[in-house]
Amino acid sequence: MIEHFEAYSDLEEIAEKLSDADPTIRRIAVIELADEASVEAVPLIVKAIGDESAEVRLQAAIALGEFDGIEAAKALVIGLHDADPKVVQAASDSLAELKDPKAATPILPLTSHNNEFVRAAALRGLKELRHPDALANGIIGLSDEVAAVRVQAIGVVGYLQTEEALPALINACRDKEAIVRRTAIGSLAFSSSVHAANALIAALKDEDWSVREIAAEVAGKSGFDSAIDPLISLLTDESWQVHLKAIRSLGLLKAVKAIDQIAPALDHEISNLRKEAAAAFGEIANAAALPYLEKLVDDPDPDVRKNVRWALVKIKS
Numbered sequence: 001m002i003e004h005f006e007a008y009s010d011l012e013e014i015a016e017k018l019s020d021a022d023p024t025i026r027r028i029a030v031i032e033l034a035d036e037a038s039v040e041a042v043p044l045i046v047k048a049i050g051d052e053s054a055e056v057r058l059q060a061a062i063a064l065g066e067f068d069g070i071e072a073a074k075a076l077v078i079g080l081h082d083a084d085p086k087v088v089q090a091a092s093d094s095l096a097e098l099k100d101p102k103a104a105t106p107i108l109p110l111t112s113h114n115n116e117f118v119r120a121a122a123l124r125g126l127k128e129l130r131h132p133d134a135l136a137n138g139i140i141g142l143s144d145e146v147a148a149v150r151v152q153a154i155g156v157v158g159y160l161q162t163e164e165a166l167p168a169l170i171n172a173c174r175d176k177e178a179i180v181r182r183t184a185i186g187s188l189a190f191s192s193s194v195h196a197a198n199a200l201i202a203a204l205k206d207e208d209w210s211v212r213e214i215a216a217e218v219a220g221k222s223g224f225d226s227a228i229d230p231l232i233s234l235l236t237d238e239s240w241q242v243h244l245k246a247i248r249s250l251g252l253l254k255a256v257k258a259i260d261q262i263a264p265a266l267d268h269e270i271s272n273l274r275k276e277a278a279a280a281f282g283e284i285a286n287a288a289a290l291p292y293l294e295k296l297v298d299d300p301d302p303d304v305r306k307n308v309r310w311a312l313v314k315i316k317s
Helices: 002-017 023-036 039-048 054-066 070-080 085-095 101-112 116-127 134-141 147-160 163-172 178-190 194-203 209-222 225-236 240-252 256-267 271-284 287-294 302-316
Strands: none
Touching: 002 023, 002 039, 023 039, 023 054, 039 054, 039 070, 054 070, 054 085, 070 085, 070 101, 070 116, 085 116, 101 116, 101 134, 116 134, 116 147, 134 147, 134 163, 147 163, 147 178, 163 178, 163 194, 178 194, 178 209, 194 209, 194 225, 209 225, 209 240, 225 240, 225 256, 240 256, 240 271, 256 271, 256 287, 271 287, 271 302, 287 302
């Protein structure tokens, strides 16, 4: 009882500073309230989001990122409409830290706001909440005229991981903007459907290397054997990042037929490619890779040598 009383007394003392004439004192009070890490501090910080000083409001928006729940969400929604862009950004960042699904209630209406930043911030905040009511808002957001909003909408829909949303996500894989296509492809890892597989395989031929890279990565994680031949074709991709992810996924898919095509990477000047090729051979664990690996036991890069030793053990065992 004594400890609880002392904690409350400290909170009261800090709260008095929120009425100080000096905005610096009020800002420090908000910092101290956040340090208390008590739910009793939330209403006081919420009050500070309406302070006349932008510096105090900014600190309040930052501090609310340390808490959760509907009251914090309501205050951060107010912060999104602040006149100071720093406060707006801080409110957006703190919204993304919320985890309580109940916090979705005041955020959901903002997905149709006339300001594109607010729409994107609302969708970004809804992603981690995984609230079922956010699915419809997310799907609508996939058709937004602003690419940044579409990207955040994909996050909402993708995190819910429901087959119901799959057609909308696959459609986003054909978006005119590469960043949207890349994000959509990355969200397909949850699905084992043939439709998701076809979208990934199509993305392996995308004109943008970053889309091909994420498609190559997701194809291996999803376990699509139908992606093996398209992945082999990426072993000559002009981008070494795409080449690397293709090797990794072929290893995960245990693509024995790709051993001879992966082997040239063991002589590549980029050590990460040599390391990845050795690791892939360990995953495939087929004796056909032994002659290639044995040539690399004295590779100058210690990480490559480590992967070679591991792969040799895997194959010989």
